[in-house]
Amino acid sequence: MTGAGWRSRTSRKGERIMNTLWALLHDPNMRWIFISCTLLGLSSGVIGCFSYLRKQSLMGDTLAHAALPGICIAFMLTGTKSILYFLIGAGLAGVVATFGIGLITRHSRIKHDSAMGIVLSGFFGLGIVLLTIVQHGGYGNQAGLDKFLFGQAASMIGSDVLTLSIVSLFLITICYFLFKQFKLVSFDPGFAKGIGYSVGFYEQLLMLLMVVAVVVGIQAVGVILVASLIITPAVSARYWTDRLGVMVAVSGVFGAISGATGAIVSSTASSLPTGPLTVLAATALFVLSLLFGSKRGLLIRRLVQQRMKRRLGFAYEEQAATASVDERINKEAAL
Amino acid sequence: MSRTDSKSTTFVMERESIAPPLAVNGLTAAYQKKPVLRGVSFTVTEGELVGVIGPNGAGKSTMMKAALGLIPRLSGEVLVYGKPYKQQRKLVGYVPQRESVDWDFPTNALDVVMMGRYGHLGLFGRPGAKERAIALECLAKVGMADFASRQISQLSGGQQQRVFLARALAQDASLYFMDEPFAGVDAATEKAIITLLQELKQEGKTVIVVHHDLATVEEYFDSVLLLNVEVMGYGKTKDVFTQDLLQRTYGGRLAFLDRSGLAQPDITKG
Numbered sequence: 001m002t003g004a005g006w007r008s009r010t011s012r013k014g015e016r017i018m019n020t021l022w023a024l025l026h027d028p029n030m031r032w033i034f035i036s037c038t039l040l041g042l043s044s045g046v047i048g049c050f051s052y053l054r055k056q057s058l059m060g061d062t063l064a065h066a067a068l069p070g071i072c073i074a075f076m077l078t079g080t081k082s083i084l085y086f087l088i089g090a091g092l093a094g095v096v097a098t099f100g101i102g103l104i105t106r107h108s109r110i111k112h113d114s115a116m117g118i119v120l121s122g123f124f125g126l127g128i129v130l131l132t133i134v135q136h137g138g139y140g141n142q143a144g145l146d147k148f149l150f151g152q153a154a155s156m157i158g159s160d161v162l163t164l165s166i167v168s169l170f171l172i173t174i175c176y177f178l179f180k181q182f183k184l185v186s187f188d189p190g191f192a193k194g195i196g197y198s199v200g201f202y203e204q205l206l207m208l209l210m211v212v213a214v215v216v217g218i219q220a221v222g223v224i225l226v227a228s229l230i231i232t233p234a235v236s237a238r239y240w241t242d243r244l245g246v247m248v249a250v251s252g253v254f255g256a257i258s259g260a261t262g263a264i265v266s267s268t269a270s271s272l273p274t275g276p277l278t279v280l281a282a283t284a285l286f287v288l289s290l291l292f293g294s295k296r297g298l299l300i301r302r303l304v305q306q307r308m309k310r311r312l313g314f315a316y317e318e319q320a321a322t323a324s325v326d327e328r329i330n331k332e333a334a335l
Numbered sequence: 336m337s338r339t340d341s342k343s344t345t346f347v348m349e350r351e352s353i354a355p356p357l358a359v360n361g362l363t364a365a366y367q368k369k370p371v372l373r374g375v376s377f378t379v380t381e382g383e384l385v386g387v388i389g390p391n392g393a394g395k396s397t398m399m400k401a402a403l404g405l406i407p408r409l410s411g412e413v414l415v416y417g418k419p420y421k422q423q424r425k426l427v428g429y430v431p432q433r434e435s436v437d438w439d440f441p442t443n444a445l446d447v448v449m450m451g452r453y454g455h456l457g458l459f460g461r462p463g464a465k466e467r468a469i470a471l472e473c474l475a476k477v478g479m480a481d482f483a484s485r486q487i488s489q490l491s492g493g494q495q496q497r498v499f500l501a502r503a504l505a506q507d508a509s510l511y512f513m514d515e516p517f518a519g520v521d522a523a524t525e526k527a528i529i530t531l532l533q534e535l536k537q538e539g540k541t542v543i544v545v546h547h548d549l550a551t552v553e554e555y556f557d558s559v560l561l562l563n564v565e566v567m568g569y570g571k572t573k574d575v576f577t578q579d580l581l582q583r584t585y586g587g588r589l590a591f592l593d594r595s596g597l598a599q600p601d602i603t604k605g
């Protein structure tokens with residue numbers, strides 16, 4: 001299967017699906033939600049590649065869970081459900097969480113991943129408490145904050161949709177222009193430093209982009225599952241290629257498909273939450289990749305192995321036989 | 336390599352000052368408390384191949400890392416072409432003893448070598464046909480042209496090392512630090528690499544090489560730095576690579592000196 005042929009075929013098929021969807025999406029509001037979820041998936045998939053390759057999969061989860069109390073506090077203080085305030089709240093909570101993780105690892109013998117687990121659950125617990133207070137307290141306009149748990153794309157209003165789309169495009173643009181820096185910093189930070197890149201800056205920037213992707217994704221996908229929209233497409237894409245550029249593109253497409261699926265299904269099939277559907281779509285793509293991935297999929301590996309075996313089968317058996325005889329002789333000699 | 340892009344012309348101008356490629360002055364470094372390098376000073380002459388010799392744990396790798404600012408130094412000064420390393424990064428190439436990269440990263444040999452060109456591209460510049468051609472040329476020089484599109488974890492240890500050497504060549508630096516480039520490579524490759532280093536020398540570049548095989552020191556290097564925590568000797572190979580100084584550097588553990596044909600049997604036994 002050549003890369004070009006595969007790509008053109010999917011794009012043709014994609015076009016057909018798009019047309020049907022377009023007909024389905026009469027409601028212009030729904031159309032925008034669809035577009036913004038697709039863009040969200042695309043940007044999450046792109047950012048996710050760098051998080052995954054820098055072994056920060058769990059970090060995305062931590063940041064997402066840490067965002068919940070931040071969002072609640074932002075809502076309690078401002079009384080409005082605006083993505084901008086939520087972004088600030090979630091971002092600050094993320095900084096506090098990161099700081100907390102650093103504090104724990106530095107002043108105890110607790111390992112980094114355990115520290116993340118502690119902080120993640122602590123913040124999430126706090127978030128749920130605050131969420132309950134908001135639900136039962138005298139905050140008008142409170143309906144819908146619970147949607148942040150599992151995401152409800154259909155509940156997004158015009159300005160949310162616009163913010164989501166613009167931020168997603170912004171994330172993709174940054175990754176496009178700083179691709180070579182991000183690549184080198186992820187692959188070989190020592191060398192990157194050697195040729196004069198400010199590695200610290202790019203690492204912080206990547207982290208910031210991940211926080212932004214998490215936070216803007218929360219309303220559509222929900223706190224609990226938003227991190228998997230960042231990681232799953234990246235992991236899946238790795239099964240198809242050994243080139244970073246291709247991996248980022250495939251991951252973006254997988255994310256976009258997942259986001260689009262989530263938006264469509266949740267809007268058509270009554271009030272199903274978007275997050276689980278999006279993540280289910282991403283997981284389905286992962287299973288497909290695991291099985292049929294053209295570089296590391298189980299099937300291709302099995303095929304290659306079998307072909308090798310058939311070609312070398314005889315030689316192998318002979319070798320194995322002599323080896324075991326040698327072994328026996330050696331053992332006897334040792335005795 | 337006869338590339339003359341604008342960047343390397345500026346390098347040439349910077350190098351016109353008489354400042355030596357590397358001047359290390361009173362360098363002391365420690366990992367925990369005990370210094371592993373003490374008061375190391377030496378000045379490298381332009382266009383030389385310099386061998387760094389010393390037993391395991393002598394601080395050879397540490398010296399390179401401290402000079403490059405990869406580990407903090409307790410005291411001392413390191414000047415590259417007369418200026419602190421931080422200002423001269425683009426003039427320096429470094430091949431570490433063991434690459435600590437993620438071998439599973441989605442990248443192939445050619446791609447890794449192209450990374451050597453990133454320092455010459457602008458902020459938003461993208462590697463293109465020119466970078467690709469240079470990278471291929473460098474891969475060919477280390478005899479790895481046939482492996483250009485191999486994912487890097489699917490290369491042997493020696494092949495991986497050659498790829499990273501090719502990346503350093505692609506950097507087109509003026510001063511190279513190479514930490515044991517001959518470790519684990521076969522005889523033919525060693526020959527190819529030394530020819531390559533001699534070519535670099537002919538281009539006026541300076542190469543500092545950590546080396547373990549005493550038998551080839553005289554053949555390979557113009558100058559030698561004998562290191563064991565402190566500098567045990569530094570100078571032209573014929574002046575420094577002597578029984579007496581080697582004996583002091585290795586502290587009596589010189590059984591394999593006789594391979595170099597230098598030591599008399601009675602000395603190696605004592």
Ligand SMILES: Nc1ncnc2c1ncn2[C@@H]1O[C@H](COP(=O)(O)OP(=O)(O)OP(=O)(O)O)[C@@H](O)[C@H]1O
Nearest residue numbers: 366367371389390391392393394395396397398432
């Ligand atoms: N990361 C580290 N932490 C603590 N001590 C270290 C570290 N790296 C090296 N050392 C110690 O510093 C000393 C010098 O090590 P270095 O790696 O510079 O030796 P070397 O001369 O390069 O040896 P080799 O020939 O084995 O490569 C050794 O005693 C070593 O145990």
Ligand SMILES: [Mg+2]
Nearest residue numbers: 395396432514
């Ligand atoms: Mg070493």
